[in-house]
Amino acid sequence: MRSNFKTKNLRQFCASAAIMALAISATTAKAQDQQSAEATQETEESDDLIVVTGSRIASPTVESAAPLQILDDAAIDESGVTNVQELLLENPAFGTPALSRTNSAFLTSGTGVASIDLRDLGSNRTLVLANGRRVVAGIPGTSIVDLNVIPTQFLERVDILTGGASSLYGSDAVAGVVNFVYKKDFEGIEANGQIGLTEQGDDLRYQANLTYGTNVADGRGNVMVHFGYSNENGLLSRERSNTQVDAISDIFFGGDVNAERDGPFFSSFPPQGRFDVAGTPNVGDDFTFDPDGNLQPCFTTNGTTCPGGVGPNGFNRQAFRTLAVPVERYLFATAGSYEISDYVNLFFEGTYSRTESSRIIEPFALESGGGTGIYPGTGRMPIENEVNGTVLVNPLVPAEIVAAAQDTDGDGLRDIGFQRRLTEFGPRSGDTTRDFYRFVVGFDGAIFDDKFNWDVSYNFGQTSENQTSSGQVNIQSFQQALAAQADIDDIDGDGDVTEAICINADARASGCVPVNIFGEGNISQDAIAYIDAQATFQTKITQQVIQGNIYGSLFELPAGPLGIAAGVEYRREESEEDNDALTNAGLNGGNKLGDSFGEFDVLEGYLEVKVPILADTPGFQLLEAGGAVRVADYSTVGTVVSYNGTLTWQPIDDIRLRGTYSRAVRAPNIDELFAGAGQTFPSGLQDPCANDGSGPNGGVTATETSALATACRAFAGVNENIAANGGEFQLVQADIQGISGFNLSNPDLEEEKADSWTVGVVINPRSIDALRNLTITVDYYNIDVSNVIAAPGRAFTLDQCYNNADAQSCSFVTRRANQTSTNSAGSIEFIDAQQLNGASLKTEGIDVTASYNTSLEALGLDGRLSARVAYTHLIKNDFKQRVDLDADPSAGEIGTSQDRFTANLGYSDGPFRIGFTGTYISSAVTDDQFCVDCGDAVDAEFYLDTQLNYKVTEEFEFYLGVDNLLDNDAPLIPTSAPFNVTGSDTAADVYDIFGRRYYTGVRMRF
Template identity: 55%
Template structure:
């Protein structure tokens, strides 16, 4: 299939490329008209200069005007930054920008997820991926993750990119829902002529995780330059990195050393003398005694994790492999002087894989195989009134076993790693289709219009292995010896259906036939579709003394749908995991918007320019009804070269399909303490009264004198997470204020003539955030605060059962609700500078610095809950910057980029009985240095070499027990570099 796709795409590329050769003289690549750049404009005069041929539309405004600027802060990522980085995926480059937080999905944190393997997302301001709107040329992109609005950046052809604008602050009035934290607008080239090709190879200093990519882009004009067509074919392959391939992640650490000593100074020191208790040879409890097997296969009593345990790290993954095939095309054709046809098309096929340790199986506890008391596994089978012993059971275990559940049959509990299955592996194929077709033109001389239809679809097929068919496993575990002396499954119906008896005692004891019988492969199929129809009209309505009165109006219709289909065993929770339902849902929205720019003063003392900007949008959702968003802002230039700007916006995020329609997914929460424990018939207070109101609790108190919950009661607490079709939209308000200094226009000459500096304050507050109430909070609200809504989520057993006490908690459900709060504020500063120099043969040197300081950042899950701060914590360092410097002429370009992540702190921790405060444990700052050297041979050929993490800066140890630990990586893998020093080289051809 892969070869067939490759042949089809390559054939298409060669066909279109041949057509372009026939119509183009392979002119030198030119840069098309681009939106006005502020922060991030190119500082290299050897780079192609932007050309402007009339009105343009900039990110942050819908008004087409030659003089329009954004009143909200924008940071632009330029072509030079992309080529200087040697990246495979633009996520890598965007994450260097301190405005972005740790991504929820990337190569280094998706190995343990049930879906989304290899997806690359971005998260502005650490406010959540769902609150960052990603656009291509101002239009939406279909999600890469079912049930969400998360765009997978794997689908972006970086050779098409002219620049990437990152807009801070709420922008829903301009772009619709989801633009709460801001907008990432990826702007494509639109007048490319010629051919550009590149190939690159990279590898780490340690000789692993190879990285390949090859791309070709061709474009040319036709029909007497009335049309332009550009196409792109790209291939990339990012290699896998396993935990055992790095020295510091080769050995399992169940705890960090400070959790043993209680001294926060010991944080980050691994405690590697204990391994997982789920061992391949098995751990068995019979009659209160523990048994296992020695490495030589001898049954012994007792179990020590340091001696008999299992090293999970030897089978885990740090970075998943991702392979991409990408084909893209973009075209325009002038039907007449005032009407242009525009088209865009993209097909991307991403293949990712994950690998983790073999499945751990237990007879009791979460995911237990046997539902009886404590997960008791019978060692005997009743055959015609006679108890027949399981012939696989060793004598020592059988003799020690007792009847623990009163059925007259000896039983045991077990925990075992199913190594005979091999590692748990999953393969994911994600196919992305998107096309845009539209018309645009001019009308009434000063107005620009456009109408377009945007269709996108993402389909995903995921296959996983290593799980267990619970029903088959129960049948296989009940074995007897038949009349011929053969060991068979006890149940005749199971035998007729191919049951193979299973021996769980000792490493490697499960036969291949038994493995085939009990194995439960998993499948997941998703399909996400997005359709958007939009029309816009903008221009100058009337000329005022201070300039033209700019307006923009438009209407949009959007429909989105998402389907997730799991296999039947997963739906029923019969693969030793929790039950996961299928999810189907759709919504549509009709919207109209308007924007106005009013020039108030111009060319006056202290008022070179003063503009007022306002916009509003009305959206009618099929789910949440009609909502309103708006913003106001302005910019003031008191003198040439200095501009002050500010915005205030009200934005929204409508609930996505998963939040609305996700079916109940079962979970078994840990650490839940029943607040009714100890309550008596005479205990006073609200809590006691509410407890006694439950019939089961009252019966328990009557029987025991006080409410008593056993260990099985605690282990038996379950619940369901689910969507909520009654959710409302999230509401936010954002405020930004800042200044932009352009030194040359300000009157500074010499070395400072090409210097620009922007400083902006941002403040974003989101109310009614969609969340799920923590289960402990639900209990508190119900029993201490008399919350009827919280009490409705709790189910207690009215009478005693075979396993559980009367009144014990059976379910605490957690549907999605509105009620949380998110807040962050801080300062961004961006500096650009360059100057010509003579010592490099008429070249240029320059620098760019982007810095962010967080003042505050926190979330409140629900009203009344404690504030959870993230500013200053791991992934939300209060100080971050990226600085780059280059020297360039016609023969070479040398670039250095440094990224700094400030000192960060752990969140509140509690491990091994020690409570550690928020600022008691810190992680030192980190600095990463990258470099690239490009050698130019005329205007046709470039050869480049580069190195990332030149200083081989190691990621800090953030080990098990930390909420920031990414399993298998021993660090916060979405925040810090996990690869170490790595090198790459490549070549580019331009004709």
């Protein structure tokens, strides 16, 4: 199967490449003169005023007081990426993405989304702009933009501004801004086609793009359109030898996280079922089926093989999991302008994107108990049912189980517990379609003899998502199908007295068919049809922005013009999420999820000034100060203020010193304020009242005087429990499994506040001819976010309530006031987690960039050489669940390595160009909250990519590339270990999981 799959894809690769090349070669259009690629690359200042990200004031250079990195269209082309996210993640300023193809297969929302995260401060704290204006989010209730909607080949450049920028751009710019700048005033045709494949013959990727631009009305206007299509086929865990089976590390048994596999470690939900007959599973009273279909006792606790060869007793989930979700993308973008008069222009932008993604994961794991089990109350399946005073035994239950079963819940009827993988339903699958619309229309122009420029615009964006999922079950229907009796009296009137029928008459009328869970393959298609529950999820996000800006020179100072910019902006956002009715009620084998709707609006105004203090003076080629302030009035949090200050000192032409301070804000998003409650059943929690060690069994006693015991006995039901258990608080298994809780929004949240500092130097030794094209920047950054919006962890809530007498934490814990049929009095029923403003974030580090390009004539060689390096050293990345507690440091952990760099080296000679890109990630450790003194969990990684280009004519270019040229394997980070992405046996959002891969393509320019 493996070799056949590879051969098929290789044939498809070759055929598609040939067809694509022929199709594009046939394109004809009027040729447009192109500037030679070998033209000088020396930096020259222009008299034209331009606006760069980080300031609203136009200036004749791209120099920025804040750290600003720019990726131009050449860098995008030479990367060979399908989605611009792939290129940005090579930059060390970006952290681990919240969402990507390789970490979203198991999400209920967000499959296939591509996001970015500056400084590892969270994607909600990175503001994404297109042409300096906001872009509607791709995830409901958030500000996270899906980069699938960005037309990669329509980009002129990408500006990456790090550090707080809320005073210029508003909320969310805490970590910085990423501004995607589209092509402008383009004439002619650009077309490209590309196809790629991994060395293993999988994850076929191909794309085709066409951009057309023309001047109209004798040059008074320009219109551009762009069409793009891309398809990434995806990758399954079973298609790679290192992820074909579940893996787990020795760390769960006292060893090291980077130990060799103790595997396979299969799931304890086998497809033939495991059946507990006495209410104490895994201690000698389980049954399962052996490979010959015989029912045998099973005593295993590790989910692999029962003693004596009975088994296997587990299930290999990896055989059904998705490593990288397939994503198909359609894009249309347009932009244009028209000169109405000498002082007024009309401009517009429009973008439409449709993204389709899908995923599969392992078949549903069903159990009798637990929060999402068939019997969440008792946790037990009755195998006897009383009908009209007669006790009837379910005829589908094997005799051995019937004989061994006991009445464990005290209702006088025998019952069992079970765990079973529903392989008859097939894998769980999900299909997601997202439609993105965005248009901008506005006017701009100049006034006061061109001293000031102005613009006004209206920006509308909408993202809608439709998702369907299969492989879940209707809990109520499953209960009815498990309550079966022998139809010896032909109750259903079909003439068959040998069959089993559902006991409930209403259920039978609705199509109920008894379900046989005993043995693999025994669930009939009719039973599946009755039990199956398809889940649906629809969302819609709408953003509207009206803004006006004016910028220019107020008057001349001795050192130059006093720059000023001002503007107002009104923004309205709405978001809604609609789940199906079964999901709302928690009756489809998953947690209960509420629907969500929320909206807010905000009116903002800003003012920015740039003051040249000294210029062309010994020791002060330039001394310039700047500042900005923004006031915003939110319908949710009221009035907030952000501001910044900048200082630039250029003592000589070759050296420029710069520094910034900013106060940035992030207003709470719609989900944090208004999301519907979502239920969860957390695992691994320990009730402090049952584990303080004072009683014979570890529970709190009636006479203990500790603060913890006092706190426990203050809850209703705890004293009743102690009295019922001989003076000690005790729990049963149902109590431990029955802990639930809701994730809650909070309409009373306040805004986050961030203080951001940067201090740096820019060195460009233009006075030395050999080094005039060398630029080096070194910047120190420090970002401190307070009032952080976060939901405390449930273990943290228990600790703070019982060990630190924190009243707020205790308010989120609910204990049962009385004994129930299945749960003990005083046991924990709910531990809720609500969004609060109590946490803090702090990151600190150093960025270094260097770029150089030169002709090789001095060495007697033809051609040019170019090089660029971007390096980040992370000093600190700390999170505090509460400001008065110790920090949880993540600098140096997997995903936040302390040292990262990307380096580019290129050589060009006439029509030939070759480039290399190296990306380095330093060694990293696992989470210190999980494993203390574990040592290095993974070694350092260095990835090398290359691309070769050959320009056949001025209009036609051919290229081919290899990513991960060294064929690095992703480090082993086993299942359930911190940073593991389910199904990948590694941190798939950090490390390359594809291995060496090849691509080729052509570009046409007319």
